[in-house]
Amino acid sequence: MSTSGLNMSRRIRRTPYTDRVEAHGVTGFSVVNHMLLPKAFGRSVAEDFIHLREHVQVWDVSCQRQVEIAGPDAGHLVQWMTPRDISRAVPGQCLYVPLIDERAGMINDPVLLKLADDRYWLSIADSDVLLWAKGLAIGRGLDVSVDEPDVSPLAVQGPKAEDLMASVFGDAVREIRHFRFGIFDFRGTRQVIARTGYSRPGGFEVFLRDGSLGPALWDTIWKAGMPLGIAPGCPNVPDRIEAGLLSYGNEMTRANNPLECGMGKFCRTDGQVEHVGRDALARIARQGVERQIRGIVFDGGPCPPCGKPWPVTAEGPDGPRIGQVTSAGWSPRLGRNVGLSMVERGHWDPGQPVTVLSVDGAERPGAVSGLPFA
Amino acid sequence: MSTSGLNMSRRIRRTPYTDRVEAHGVTGFSVVNHMLLPKAFGRSVAEDFIHLREHVQVWDVSCQRQVEIAGPDAGHLVQWMTPRDISRAVPGQCLYVPLIDERAGMINDPVLLKLADDRYWLSIADSDVLLWAKGLAIGRGLDVSVDEPDVSPLAVQGPKAEDLMASVFGDAVREIRHFRFGIFDFRGTRQVIARTGYSRPGGFEVFLRDGSLGPALWDTIWKAGMPLGIAPGCPNVPDRIEAGLLSYGNEMTRANNPLECGMGKFCRTDGQVEHVGRDALARIARQGVERQIRGIVFDGGPCPPCGKPWPVTAEGPDGPRIGQVTSAGWSPRLGRNVGLSMVERGHWDPGQPVTVLSVDGAERPGAVSGLPFA
Numbered sequence: 001m002s003t004s005g006l007n008m009s010r011r012i013r014r015t016p017y018t019d020r021v022e023a024h025g026v027t028g029f030s031v032v033n034h035m036l037l038p039k040a041f042g043r044s045v046a047e048d049f050i051h052l053r054e055h056v057q058v059w060d061v062s063c064q065r066q067v068e069i070a071g072p073d074a075g076h077l078v079q080w081m082t083p084r085d086i087s088r089a090v091p092g093q094c095l096y097v098p099l100i101d102e103r104a105g106m107i108n109d110p111v112l113l114k115l116a117d118d119r120y121w122l123s124i125a126d127s128d129v130l131l132w133a134k135g136l137a138i139g140r141g142l143d144v145s146v147d148e149p150d151v152s153p154l155a156v157q158g159p160k161a162e163d164l165m166a167s168v169f170g171d172a173v174r175e176i177r178h179f180r181f182g183i184f185d186f187r188g189t190r191q192v193i194a195r196t197g198y199s200r201p202g203g204f205e206v207f208l209r210d211g212s213l214g215p216a217l218w219d220t221i222w223k224a225g226m227p228l229g230i231a232p233g234c235p236n237v238p239d240r241i242e243a244g245l246l247s248y249g250n251e252m253t254r255a256n257n258p259l260e261c262g263m264g265k266f267c268r269t270d271g272q273v274e275h276v277g278r279d280a281l282a283r284i285a286r287q288g289v290e291r292q293i294r295g296i297v298f299d300g301g302p303c304p305p306c307g308k309p310w311p312v313t314a315e316g317p318d319g320p321r322i323g324q325v326t327s328a329g330w331s332p333r334l335g336r337n338v339g340l341s342m343v344e345r346g347h348w349d350p351g352q353p354v355t356v357l358s359v360d361g362a363e364r365p366g367a368v369s370g371l372p373f374a
Numbered sequence: 375m376s377t378s379g380l381n382m383s384r385r386i387r388r389t390p391y392t393d394r395v396e397a398h399g400v401t402g403f404s405v406v407n408h409m410l411l412p413k414a415f416g417r418s419v420a421e422d423f424i425h426l427r428e429h430v431q432v433w434d435v436s437c438q439r440q441v442e443i444a445g446p447d448a449g450h451l452v453q454w455m456t457p458r459d460i461s462r463a464v465p466g467q468c469l470y471v472p473l474i475d476e477r478a479g480m481i482n483d484p485v486l487l488k489l490a491d492d493r494y495w496l497s498i499a500d501s502d503v504l505l506w507a508k509g510l511a512i513g514r515g516l517d518v519s520v521d522e523p524d525v526s527p528l529a530v531q532g533p534k535a536e537d538l539m540a541s542v543f544g545d546a547v548r549e550i551r552h553f554r555f556g557i558f559d560f561r562g563t564r565q566v567i568a569r570t571g572y573s574r575p576g577g578f579e580v581f582l583r584d585g586s587l588g589p590a591l592w593d594t595i596w597k598a599g600m601p602l603g604i605a606p607g608c609p610n611v612p613d614r615i616e617a618g619l620l621s622y623g624n625e626m627t628r629a630n631n632p633l634e635c636g637m638g639k640f641c642r643t644d645g646q647v648e649h650v651g652r653d654a655l656a657r658i659a660r661q662g663v664e665r666q667i668r669g670i671v672f673d674g675g676p677c678p679p680c681g682k683p684w685p686v687t688a689e690g691p692d693g694p695r696i697g698q699v700t701s702a703g704w705s706p707r708l709g710r711n712v713g714l715s716m717v718e719r720g721h722w723d724p725g726q727p728v729t730v731l732s733v734d735g736a737e738r739p740g741a742v743s744g745l746p747f748a
Contacts, residue, residue, distance in 0.1 A: 005379070005380065005400045005401055005402035005403065005413075005414065006379065006380035006402070006403060006404070006405075007403065007404045007413040007414065008679065008681030008682070009404065009621075009623075009624055009679075009680065009681060009700075009701070010623065010680075010700045011404075011500060011621065011622070011623030011624045011625045012404065012405065012699075014682055021582070028380070028381045029377055029378035029379065029380060029381065030380070030381045030383065030385075030386065031380075031386065031405040034500065034501075034623060039379075039381040040379065040381070101508060101512075102508075102512055107505065113697050125386060126408065127408075127502055127505065128501055128502035128505055128506070129505070131481065131501065131502055131505045131506035131509065132502070132505035132506070132508070132509045133509070134475060134476075134506070134509065135505065135506045135507070135508065135509020135510040135511075135512075135513060135515065136509040136510075136512060136513045137509075138475075138476055138509075138510060138513060138650060139509060139510045139511065139512060139514035139515075139516075140511015140513035140514070141511075141513075237733070247383075247385060248385070249383075249384065249385030249408060250383055250384045250385045276512060305381070305382065306383065306384075306385075307382030307383060308382070308384060308388055309384050326383075326384045327383070327384075367659060
């Protein structure tokens with residue numbers, strides 16, 4: 001079973017764009033950070049994959065909530081939360097930052113936006129980073145405020161995203177570099193626009209402050225996108241798998257450390273930066289990891305949605321279990337299925353033959369792939 | 375719209391009982407603590423209401439995750455997290471404890487199980503209390519561990535719950551007092567069973583340790599319940615409204631303090647207990663609150679599910695807005711709809727006439743009610 005009814009309530013928060021995605025015929029949701037994330041609009045995932053790579057889509061990703069950390073100790077707290085050295089980050093910069101606990105287990109993997117030396121946003125995946133940050137700050141007596149501001153990201157993704165955004169916000173958006181942001185006017189308000197997004201083609205995210213402007217922002221982008229073939233969309237599973245973009249709670253949990261997640265390049269492991277989990281992470285770095293995230297490419301025709309993990313074995317379907325596929329989908333580009341799995345040491349070299357035991361009972365032959373997919 | 379498709383993924387965790395609730399034909403879910411909560415089995419909410427009050431139901435409430443706080447400073451940390459004075463709590467006792475932040479905003483409203491002087495479980499509503507507790511502990515340097523153990527509560531609720539449980543676990547379960555727990559054998563394991571639950575008829579919750587025993591526990595209870603007319607169920611909205619049982623994220627958020635939530639009797643507000651938010655709560659207690667939780671009883675025929683808040687007005691539908699209904703349902707017992715709303719001071723006396731502007735466009739006349747409903 002891949003879908004069932006979702007019972008709505010205030011607790012599963014609507015977004016400033018939910019009325020619009022309903023008007024566009026949304027057919028499925030997920031729940032992230034106690035908020036609705038549209039997941040389907042009645043088209044197939046493969047159709048969306050192709051459209052995303054050729055045109056432009058608008059995505060309601062309000063569930064990427066911002067945790068704002070501000071005040072004299074803001075930089076201190078943010079650095080304490082991540083093994084990534086942020087000492088040389090500058091205002092206007094976005095950084096992908098693993099957050100870890102005292103055992104180096106993953107808490108979240110947000111994008112950090114440095115607004116000023118004393119003001120940061122963490123654009124979070126699905127866990128209550130606000131409570132984590134606030135607990136650390138209160139426990140340590142830091143002089144910071146930790147809040148969830150009224151900010152609701154709207155993503156514009158795909159190869160025509162730049163033309164669309166330039167037509168709305170001016171040619172200056174073309175100058176925004178990868179993982180940088182600028183401040184742009186929308187109806188007399190100043191809004192953060194970043195060159196970021198959870199897709200391989202990439203694009204922009206508007207970090208809309210003031211949800212009452214949501215419908216107007218959606219309508220403005222929609223109107224500007226019509227000549228470009230815009231469609232309502234959402235993070236596309238095979239596209240983000242091919243890009244090597246992980247999903248917290250799917251590919252990784254608190255049981256995984258950032259080195260397993262392939263985030264070594266975002267971690268100081270020499271103990272020279274003070275952060276929660278420093279000693280645990282340094283020890284893991286010395287010892288090496290027992291498993292690591294990999295791509296899996298596999299056959300047997302288009303796979304069903306991966307609603308629960310599928311075992312991955314070596315040496316045939318009855319061989320040792322070496323991992324589990326936690327996200328999967330059909331790639332029209334490759335004409336094969338792509339998936340993500342932690343894979344045990346000794347089996348993780350690209351090309352290693354594997355079998356994926358998908359939920360439909362099929363034993364699907366495949367192989368380990370590097371990330372991102374070639 | 376009250377339901378739409380829920381896209382399944384590992385991130386929306388299945389429980390040890392999900393296979394069983396699927397076999398029983400579950401038709402709707404909610405998501406709580408990153409985990410599935412069954413919400414419907416193809417019968418009407420009114421039918422479930424009547425059955426729950428007459429027979430016995432088994433509920434998969436695994437989403438009530440346990441946050442285990444253990445170690446020399448465990449009691450210190452738990453007391454620091456709540457304004458309720460827990461100094462006289464004894465092992466075997468359950469306590470309803472509001473958790474608040476530095477501004478006295480509600481973080482969660484768990485049931486605390488005191489397992490030992492140095493070991494506690496918080497049976498939580500929908501927010502990551504684990505991250506909050508761990509952040510406070512690490513920030514303050516407390517000597518505790520904070521973990522989510524492999525514990526998955528299964529609720530047995532309704533007037534025949536005691537007979538059912540006695541037939542499985544022995545007559546000693548009859549001796550468990552309200553909000554107490556005992557330790558009972560299940561297949562050679564020692565399991566916590568409490569006289570607790572999220573219903574007006576009440577019953578028991580088995581805090582099953584070791585999810586691999588889940589199907590066996592479900593099947594055992596199901597078989598014992600068949601002569602008693604057992605049905606699969608879930609928290610019933612009009613039943614728990616009548617009981618005055620709140621839902622975190624629906625009736626209250628971090629924007630509400632525990633005195634607004636009617637939890638004054640669970641709060642020391644004299645500043646004599648040291649806890650996060652002590653000064654803020656003492657100030658609010660001195661000044662009094664501007665709104666407080668109330669029941670709303672209203673007419674106009676059975677209302678639709680309350681998927682988003684419905685405004686409540688005084689002096690007719692065009693009068694001042696004095697609250698919003700955040701949960702609602704038809705009560706077969708009263709032959710009227712019941713709801714919950716924060717209600718502004720000056721309008722909160724029982725009997726106060728109101729109008730509920732439900733999503734179907736109907737202007738429904740009603741009145742304020744005390745809690746629990748008479």
